[in-house]
Amino acid sequence: MEKVNNKKINMIDKEKLPEGITPVEYIEYSSKQETMFMFGQFEKFKDAQEFANRINSSCEKEACQINCYQTPDNVLFGVIFPEHIFEKTDYIKREECKTFNPPPEVIYNPPILYRFIEEQYVDSFFETGVLKLTTFENCKKLEDANRKDTKEGQSDLYGYDGKYKMQIGIGVGSDAILLCTSLCSKYENDKGRIFDKYIEIFDVQGLLFTIAEQLSMMGYKVLRLLYGPCFYTLKEFHKDINFEKFRKKLDEEHTFDSDEMARLANDISGPYIYFQKPYNKRFENEFRLLWIVDSLKNNKDIFVTIPHPKAYCRLITNANRL
Secondary structure (H helix, E strand, C coil): CCCCCHHHHCCCCHHHCCCCCCCHHHCCCCCCCCCEEEEEEECCHHHHHHHHHHHHCCCCCCCCEEEEEECCCCEEEEEEEECCHHHHCCCCCHHHCEEECCCCCCCCCCCCEEECCCHHHHHHHHHHCEEEEECHHHHCCCCCCCCCCCCCCEEEEEEEECCEEEEEEEECCCCEEEEEEECCCCCECCCCCECCEEEEECCHHHHHHHHHHHHHHCCCCEEEEEEEECEEECCEEEEECCCHHHHHHHHHCCCCCHHHHHHHHHHHHHHHHHHEEEHHHHHHCEEEEEEEECCCCCCCCEEEECCCHHHCEEEEECCCCC
């Protein structure tokens, strides 16, 4: 198990995430807490705040929080505080309070990933640290038919606003550098060959940020880091959205607002579009690492040098395969 490094998390832009989505990077971890209690059924926030202030005045630092909760008849406010407060003040009695159970601690178990490439490149990676990254455009041209996807990064987006429907055909990836890996430790190419030697990535976050640093040193401006498993669908997104502003400009002003269209497309798909694959590729079990940059210099493969590759990866062969 691993806890997330908050310093690294701050590099990711939360503003770009879809509404309601909390990726595991942003789950806050805490050490084991003492028992919490809740007092009161205050109808007004002001009354709960005054009570909390009175308790806090007897402590070295503020210890109380105010919790809002719904009852069948009303919205009430309660004051939450740790157990040691009972020792600090006689203003509040234990029997007058209820035990408050906070949400359980969530531990994120990061995946172990596998990278399948030709054996000579596996050896070279551990000797020199050189690792090949690619682009969405290059994924359309792969020789291995099992991996090749001629519509990589393309999807149909459907937005619904009451009786109106908007369909957008979109392609992404012109701003992305990626490393394609698998959650499965076995891969067979289109010619039936099974890889006997490959790379296991056991520190995914460490590799993700190390590559970001290397890309920055190569002159790329890295804007966002994305990583996650691919999902396999019909390559469509459907979502209820409000596109009245766009429709009004189009109908009344006969103006096509490309910026608004881009915003609507992002509202429908969000970052998920970078991870969408056709259903017939589901055997890949693909897990992607992506670096979103301000611009790609070209669509050629990109080679980065990883200092100390064994800090993040290990060599897997038939001899040491688990």
